[in-house]
Amino acid sequence: MAPSEAVFERRLRRAYEWSRLRRALIEFVPIVILVLAALVFGGRVSTVVVVGPLLFALGVVALWRGRELGRGVLPGALAGGAALLLVLCANRMGHYCTGESCLSWCIPACIAGGLLGGAYVGALGMRQRRGAGYWLSASAITLLVGALGCSCVGYSGMIGLALGYGVLAAGPAVATAFRLRRGR
Amino acid sequence: MTPASLQAVLDLAGLVGGSYVSSRSGARSMPSPELDLSMARLADGDRSAFPEVFRELWPKLRALCTSLLKNEGDAEDAAQRALEKVLTRAADYDPSRSALSWAFAIAAWECRTVLRARQRRAEVGEADLERVPAPGSGEPDRASVQRELEAAALAALGQLSEPDRVALVAAYWDEAPAGDPASRKRRQRAIERLRLAFRRLYGAE
Numbered sequence: 013m014a015p016s017e018a019v020f021e022r023r024l025r026r027a028y029e030w031s032r033l034r035r036a037l038i039e040f041v042p043i044v045i046l047v048l049a050a051l052v053f054g055g056r057v058s059t060v061v062v063v064g065p066l067l068f069a070l071g072v073v074a075l076w077r078g079r080e081l082g083r084g085v086l087p088g089a090l091a092g093g094a095a096l097l098l099v100l101c102a103n104r105m106g107h108y109c110t111g112e113s114c115l116s117w118c119i120p121a122c123i124a125g126g127l128l129g130g131a132y133v134g135a136l137g138m139r140q141r142r143g144a145g146y147w148l149s150a151s152a153i154t155l156l157v158g159a160l161g162c163s164c165v166g167y168s169g170m171i172g173l174a175l176g177y178g179v180l181a182a183g184p185a186v187a188t189a190f191r192l193r194r195g196r
Numbered sequence: 197m198t199p200a201s202l203q204a205v206l207d208l209a210g211l212v213g214g215s216y217v218s219s220r221s222g223a224r225s226m227p228s229p230e231l232d233l234s235m236a237r238l239a240d241g242d243r244s245a246f247p248e249v250f251r252e253l254w255p256k257l258r259a260l261c262t263s264l265l266k267n268e269g270d271a272e273d274a275a276q277r278a279l280e281k282v283l284t285r286a287a288d289y290d291p292s293r294s295a296l297s298w299a300f301a302i303a304a305w306e307c308r309t310v311l312r313a314r315q316r317r318a319e320v321g322e323a324d325l326e327r328v329p330a331p332g333s334g335e336p337d338r339a340s341v342q343r344e345l346e347a348a349a350l351a352a353l354g355q356l357s358e359p360d361r362v363a364l365v366a367a368y369w370d371e372a373p374a375g376d377p378a379s380r381k382r383r384q385r386a387i388e389r390l391r392l393a394f395r396r397l398y399g400a401e
Contacts, residue, residue, distance in 0.1 A: 017254075021247075021250055024250065024279065024280060027284050031285070035287055078240055078241015079242060
C-alpha cells in the first residue's frame with residue numbers, strides 16, 4: 013500500500029471510531045433519565061454521584077466496542093431499570109412494621125428486582141445464544157442501574173440485588189460458558 | 197420508463213462508462229457477498245473487517261468516480277469523501293442490502309455534488325482538466341453532449357432518496373434477489389420516481 017493510502021486508511025479508521033463513539037454517546041444518553049429518577053425519588057446522592065458516571069462510561073464503552081458487549085447494554089438497562097423502579101416504589105412505601113420491629117421494603121424490593129433482572133437477562137441470553145461479552149455488559153449495567161436505588165439501606169440493598177440477580181442469571185451464564193468451551 | 201431506458205439512463209450517467217467497465221470485461225453482474233459480510237461485521241464493531249472493506253471498496257469507488265467525473269483530482273476527492281461517509285455510517289448499513297450498491301449510491305451522490313459545483317463555477321476549460329480518455333468517446337461535440345447527458349442523468353438520480361438510488365444501482369448490477377417481490381416493488385417505485393424527476397427537470401419521459 014502506498015504511503016498516502018496508508019495515511020488515508022488511518023484517517024478513515026479514526027473517522028470510523030469517532031463516529032462509533034458519537035453514536036454510543038447519543039444512544040446511551042437516555043440512561044440519564046434513570047439516574048435523575050434515582051436522585052429525585054430517593055436514591056442516596058453519594059451513591060448516585062459515583063455510580064451514575066460509572067454507569068454512563070461503561071455503557072458508552074460497551075456500545076462503542078459493539079459486538080457482544082454492545083448487545084448487552086439495552087437488556088442490562090431494561091433489567092436494571094425494572095429493578096430500580098421496584099426499589100424506588102418500595103422506598104415510597106416506607107416500612108413494614110410488626111408489633112416489635114419495622115423493616116424497610118428496600119431490601120426485599122432489591123432482591124426481587126435482582127431476580128427479575130436476572131431472569132430477563134438470563135432468558136434473553138439463552139434464547140439468543142449470547143457470548144461472554146453480552147453477559148459481562150448486561151450484568152454490570154443491570155447491577156449498576158439497580159444500585160442507584162438499592163443504596164437505600166447501604167450495602168445490604170446492593171448485596172440483595174446482586175444475590176437475586178445471580179440466582180437467576182448464573183445458570184444461563186454458566187450454560188453459555190460451557191457451550192463456548194465446546195465450541196458451539 | 198422501461199428497464200431498457202433506465203439502463204440507458206444509468207449508462208449515460210457513466211455507471212458503465214469508460215475505463216470502469218472495460219476493466220470488468222463488460223460484466224454487469226457484480227456479486228459481492230464477501231463485501232456484504234465484511235461490511236456487516238464492521239457495522240457490528242468487528243475492527244478486523246476494516247482492512248477488507250477498505251481494500252474492496254477503495255479501488256471500486258475511485259474507478260466509479262473517475263468514470264463519472266472524468267477528472268482524476270476531483271474523482272480522488274469525491275471517492276475519499278464517499279468512502280469516509282460509508283465508513284462513518286457503517287452502523288447504518290442494512291445487512292439485507294448490497295454493501296457495494298449502498299457505497300456506489302453514496303459515491304454517485306458525491307459525484308453529483310462535484311458536478312453541480314462545476315456547473316456553478318461554469319468550469320468548461322478542457323485544457324485545465326486532466327482527462328481520463330473513455331473508449332469510443334469520439335469527437336469533442338459528441339463528448340460534450342455525452343457529458344451533458346451524464347450530468348442530466350445524475351441530476352435526476354440526485355433528486356431521489358438514498359433508498360431509491362440504492363435500489364436502482366442494485367438493479368443495475370443484478371444484485372437484487374431474483375423474483376423477490378419486495379425488491380421488484382422497490383425498483384418499480386424508484387424507476388417511477390426517476391421518471392418524474394426527469395420530467396420535472398427536463399420535461400422529458
